[in-house]
Amino acid sequence: MHRDINQAAALLSLKPHHLRKKLRDIGVLTQIGELHCKHRQGPNFFVQTRSRWNPSIQSYSHYGVVMITENGIAWIAQQLAIQIRKMPLKNVA
Numbered sequence: 001m002h003r004d005i006n007q008a009a010a011l012l013s014l015k016p017h018h019l020r021k022k023l024r025d026i027g028v029l030t031q032i033g034e035l036h037c038k039h040r041q042g043p044n045f046f047v048q049t050r051s052r053w054n055p056s057i058q059s060y061s062h063y064g065v066v067m068i069t070e071n072g073i074a075w076i077a078q079q080l081a082i083q084i085r086k087m088p089l090k091n092v093a
Contacts, residue, residue, distance in 0.1 A: 002048075002067045011073060012082055019076075026079055035066045044072030 003011065009019040023029040028039050039045045047064040054061045068076070077084045 002046075002069055003073070004065055004067055008068045008073055008076065012077060012080070012084065014082075022080055023076070029066070033066075034064070044069055044075045 005019060005023075006016045009016040012019065014022075020029060020033065024031065028036055028045065030036055035045055035047050040047065046067050046069070048067045049062060049064050051060040051062045053059075073084070076082075
């Protein structure tokens with residue numbers, strides 16, 4: 001499951017602004033909050049493009065959202081020395 005930064009922060013028991021600051025400090029995010037070039041299309045992060053209707057210009061506005069993979073969550077936890085617990089998979093019958 002892929003998560004945005006706010007969802008990842010909740011999973012890591014951090015506030016979103018604190019996680020963003022830590023990701024800037026370790027070089028994952030740029031100063032304006034975009035994903036740094038060396039982390040694009042890697043195994044941990046990617047940018048998902050989204051759009052919304054903007055009624056003032058009668059057109060769609062497009063923007064990118066930084067998404068974090070499950071491997072990325074584990075990588076961030078390792079970088080920040082945060083212990084996360086792996087939940088066992090549910091038995092689907």
